[in-house]
Amino acid sequence: MVTALLRDSRALGALAVPLILTQLAQVALTTTDTVMMGLLGTTELAAGGLAVVVFNQIRTMGVGLGTAVGNQIAAAAARAERADGTASAEEGGHAEVRALVRASLAVATLAGLVGAVLMVLIGQALVLLGQDTSVVGLTQRMLHALAPGLLPCLWFQAIRQFTVGMRRPQALLRITLASVAVNAALNWPLVHGSFGLPRLGLTGVGIATSLVHLLSCIALYLAAKRDGELAPLLALDVHRADTPTVRRLLGLGIPVAATYGSEAGFFSVTALLAGSFGPAALAAHTAVNQLVYIVFQVAIGLSHAASLNVSRELALGNHDGARRIRNTALACAGVVMTVVGAVYLTLPRLVLAPFLDTGSERALGIATHLLVITAFLQFFDCAQNIGVGLLRGLDDTRSGFRITLIGYWAVGLPAAWLFAYTLELETAGIWLGLLTGLAATAVLLLRRYATALATAAPREPKREPAAGTA
Template sequence: MLSEFRADGRRLTALAAPIALTQLAQIAVSTTNIALMGTLGVRQVAAGGLAIVLFNQIRTMCVGLITGTGNQIAGAVSAAGKRGDSADDEIRDTVRASFLIATIAGLLGGLVLIGLGWSLQYLGQDAGVLADARPLMLALAPGLLPCLWFQVLRQYTVGMQRPQALLMVTLGTVALNLVLALAFMHGWTILPALGLTGIGVATALVFLISFAAFYAMVRRDAELGRTLSLRPWPSDRSTVVAELRLGTPIALTYGSEAGMFSVLALVMGSFGAAALAAHNVVYQIIYIVFQVAIGISHGASILVSHAAARDEFDHARALAWLALRHAAIVAAVTGAVYVVAPNVVLRPFLDPADTATIEIARNLLLIGIVLQLFDAAQNIGTGLLRGLKETKAGFRLSLVGYWIVGLPSALLLAFPLDLGAAGVWWGLTAGLAATAVLMLRRYFALLDTARRQLPELTPGKPVTTHG
């Protein structure tokens, strides 16, 4: 039993570590872009920040559509192993369907991004800021396609439990993005000096280059290259529908979560610039730590897909607790740093002379210790449910946690109870805690139901769910 637990721990770490480090590298790219914008001026930072926020929102929801690809592949591999035959055809169909969905989503998402550049003028946005943001949005839009194609390859390699090349490519993009952004901003050698727009051109090129490099590495892998097909055609209609049924609730869940955080940012703004600045800084710190939880969630999700396909529901239960333990350790270690050295944590983001903002941020950091634990738990819950192909219930439960518990709690604590910025964060914590409890309860209930039905199951029969 102990040896199996250790083996699961090693498998989870092997899957989670490359994903978490890849997520952190992507944050480094965004942070680099914003830092470069700061060298161009305040208006450029405002315009560039607006463009990046909108691009990331669209990208996140589009990625949600194909996030279930890894689970589909993992389930197919395990089911085939149980039957004693090959899953190659099913894997190839899944990859083709995912590329088709990614291509259509990328084209539509790019058009939406460009359209937002013109429609935001009717929502009271500064005309000068929009004038600078539009060319950047136009430059970023084509990059959405290779970005999503890269995500298909990412899900494919994770589903096959061979994600090592993913980290190598992503780390290289951080340096490449910096060099290309500077080159297009300032017009190095024969390149035109595009200023702010140059950052968008560089980012789009980096997406394309990273996809090409990742594809070449995956293609050369003897095991991965066998079932990899870039062609979206011919795509099996039932496979495309299955991907969309799994992915659409994930995309909506991502959108719902982002929407709640956006609303709460507006609420924080009502308490003044210091409160909003403190909120943004501490949220960014928590968000960086959250990338580790994303890695754990994706890794656990894939392992659960394998276990469920083999009808190993007790094993799937143990995997959930293993993932939660990993997340709790990360939250405890980082939380201890928040308590022992809050000024060190905040120093890269805030001027030591800005005592009002630092005082608020220190208080939010303490709340963040609890918040990041529940944030990790709810994300792991989402991944566990995805491993059972139960994403519709996950979306509904996230709506309850975010909008019925989280937002009203934040407003109640912030205003009638007069807790201000701290009240917003305690309300947010309550929403994340409710979401985590609901999702984990649903997951364990599904496992109990499936386990009771186990004698009646035929080989390869999926978990029966009633979303």
């Protein structure tokens, strides 16, 4: 059994490790921003953290709309492997992939435009949500700077799903690493006014981020066009996206977006709750939330890899392989979370140092207590994200949404309110509520996967429109 687990871990890791490294490199962008905001002061960190929460809420839902395309492409590639290798079968697979790429870019364009408008409107409404007035003005200005970057960010994610679905994610890591360096190079002069540039403060952080999203999108597109296998399938003529494929992607993607939005919204609401206890509590919440976000990238990489492998195994008719993927992904996640939790518990000030001003003892004290809760919370956070990915591999995206509604909102949010306000645990109570909601969600998702897999039927090829419309 141990031998099988190690073999399956290596197979999962072949796809998961590049994705995890890419996710970690990508989160370095927001980590750099958070460090820069912390250097500006506690109020700036609180305001910037609130802006990033809003941006991440909308970005995450936009990404969710196109996430299922990776599974569809992975399944199409696996079906082509099972086919007899005739030219007509190969061209049929290429036509399906091109249709999926067009549709995903069309969906990303719409989501980016609508999301940018929503970001600005939410910024205007923050003053009505009980936030400190000294924080709201700064948050609004940063949201205005971040909004233009949403569209290229979602284009990047659409092309990313295409490359990952084709099992060729190598360029992602190189590009994302380069974007970290570019972001750091842009942040300092835009924030502090170096090299003849105006001193923009917190707004400069948002402008740098938007520029990096644009440059990353261009770089990934050019890398895909240089790949002999990917280039013929990367269709940018979005106006030719056919309605059936768009409808299929939206049918799968809307529940994923709602699931991602449900989780991001859960964390967004808790940020608003933390803000009600003052700037120090919100700064502490922002710092710890950033640490959780960093570690969460391991869960995202494992979730995507497990999801794609489940789609592939079912397309090949291998149900036992799909069942083992769950156990392998959870075992790998458990090892990583144990190591990280030990660091949180033994070296709390060291891990918080990059995010909090050492002069803010109140914020540092709150954050130190939150890390104790986080050491346990992250096990459930990782497990529930893997559960969502596993269900997506079964093309069951609706169950994930329904379950997250129950776990986050019917269990987690009332628990957070109870602990924070009724039991007067304040910010620590909010994080105990987060832990409770994530634990409930993880259990329900993994139970649903076991049930759904037992009744899953073998995958049949999707019927696409005629070649002239694809």
